[in-house]
Amino acid sequence: MGRPLLSSIRHMSRSSHLRYRVVVFMMILALFQQYQLFCVHRQSLAAKYTSTQLASNFQGLHSHLPIPDDKDLHFQDELVANRRAWKALGEGWEGKVYAYNDSVIKTFTPGRSPFRNCVPGMMNKKWPTEIPASLQFGGFIQQNDPSNEHYGHNRSITIDGFLPVKAYYMASPLPSKPAEWHLVTPLLQGGSLNTLARTLSEDMKARGFQNVDALYRPTFNRLLETMEGLHDAGYCHDDIKPANIFIKDEAHWILGDLGNARQVFHPYHSSRLWRDNSQLEDCRANDVIRALKSYVKFIQTSLGDEDEFNLAFLEGKEPISRLFWRALADATTMTAAKLRQQSLTEYPEAPLKTDINDGVPLIPRSYTLMNLFSQRLALKHAVDNALLTRMGEKMTRWWAMTWLFGVPVSDVCGL
Ligand SMILES: Nc1ncnc2c1ncn2[C@@H]1O[C@H](COP(=O)(O)OP(=O)(O)O)[C@@H](O)[C@H]1O
Ligand SMILES: [Mg+2]
Structure with a gap:
């Protein structure tokens, strides 16, 4: 009677001992994992906040x-x-x-x-x-x-x-x-591309996206020339989005907000934060694709009714959508000069094409089965996703525990 009881007590204490060890092991593993994430994300932030090497003798400084x-x-x-x-x-x-x-x-x-x-x-x-x-x-x-x-x-x-x-x-x-x-x-009285899109959406409800594209495509091509100059000088803008493209006049847009400008081979471009935000490895190609997304977003927002545009954009037959999907398929090696060249080929008045082999139209498969309201939402969702330019660092800051340790800063300023 006594022996089985003793052995079952021994067995129980052995198994709870094992469980205890497993829990401790898991906790150590989790701590180790967290420490690794902490280090990687701190490195990312340190890279992001590393200085930009600028010319030291430019006019005015x-x-x-x-x-x-x-x-x-x-x-x-x-x-x-x-x-x-x-x-x-x-x-x-x-x-x-x-x-x-x-x-x-x-x-x-x-x-x-x-x-x-x-x-x-x-x-x-x-x-x-x-x-x-x-x-x-x-x-x-x-x-x-x-x-x-x-x-x-x-x-x-x-x-x-x-x-x-x-x-x-x-x-x-x-x-x-x-x-x-x-x-x-x-x-600049015109504000940013967002301001212009808002003004157009109020003024030109009757005008279609083809007209907006025809009116502003030469201006966009000129903006690509400015971007080419920036890239040729060895720098990327790193924050191209509609709010950072300023309007000088109908024919000239400005690359504004140079707060994120960095040299092409800046450590940020090879950081985990850069990759986690799905940015292209070559920051120049990244700037160009973001500029194209901003331009298409501008067209979409400038329309009173965007449904017709969303469908045409995803079908990939119109010049502007052909330009977009073709550039996206070739995104990793895109340059400002190449996109400008393609933009001249796929000019706004170019005839429609139905053979879009190098495009990746994104009309959802279940589209034909949906009711009208769901169709409109699905199209908008697909287009908005394709045109996202957002970059966040909330999770990075969380893992890097910036609330406790601050943002890591590596540069020390001497004379
Ligand atoms: N020189 C300017 N002329 C007209 N509007 C401007 C000018 N500078 C900034 N803005 C407006 O203010 C907004 C924010 O400016 P920005 O320089 O991008 O600052 P932030 O660093 O806050 O993004 C822009 O999107 C634009 O609408
Ligand atoms: Mg800005």
Whole structure:
């Protein structure tokens, strides 16, 4: 009687011991896995927030740093004194955007996204990459200087497809608040591609997508030329989307918001975060495909009724959809010049084609069985998915425990 009881107690304690060990083993495994994810995602963030290597001697930078000259100071004083009159244009994670007279003032709130670039000639001081990148590609317009070729009513408000800088400085929004970087550029009345699409959707309800495409395709081709220049200089924009394409006029669009510009071989482009966001390995091809997605999204949004467009886009017979699916099939090796060439071949008035061998039309299989309402939703869903340009880092920040350890920053600024 006693022996079986003893052996069953022994057996039970052995099996609970085993279970306990398995649980401990699983916990160690989970911790190890979590630690690995922690390291990979911290590496990703460190790569993303690594500085952009910009030219160190471009026009405007050294002559205005660290102390701006009198004319610039006068303009800055005017801006600071009239802060109450600034009109909010928008607010993002990194800061706010305001309009004042013919200027746009962008502020960068300290402590949000880390500033990536070192201020040349200053010890341990960083600034938003957008400032030196805009100086390098857009140049500097000196204010109130009649000798400046950009001064006067006929002055150009853009330079080679980029926004020039009118001023940059540090100032406190309120006496009790820390100083923030400010970047001032000329105001483009047309806003962004989103603004234009909204205006068109209200004005041109009766006009079809073919007309919008015919009107704006040459402008898009010109934008690709600007992009080609950026890529040839060795840089990618890295944040092409409708909100970052600004409208100078009907025939000229601008590559705005250079805050994410990076050299082609920047470590971010080989990080896990870049891959997790389904970006193309070659950041130049990635910029080009994102520009095409932005253009098609612009056409879709500019229509009062997008159903006809969504169907045509997924069928892949119209010039604009042929251009898109062909480029997507060839996405990894796409360049701005190649897309521009293809855009000239698939021009808006080109005849329809039914043999779309190199396209991948995406009409859902169950489409014919759906009722009208579900058909419209399914088409919209498929098109919106194909045109996504969103890039997120929420999960990366979560795994990298930035709430506890902050964002990893690798660059140290020397003189
Ligand atoms: N120079 C400008 N002229 C007109 N609108 C502008 C200008 N700069 C910015 N905007 C508007 O403000 C929005 C946000 O500006 P952006 O530079 O992209 O800042 P963020 O870093 O917040 O994305 C743009 O989408 C555009 O509508
Ligand atoms: Mg932006």
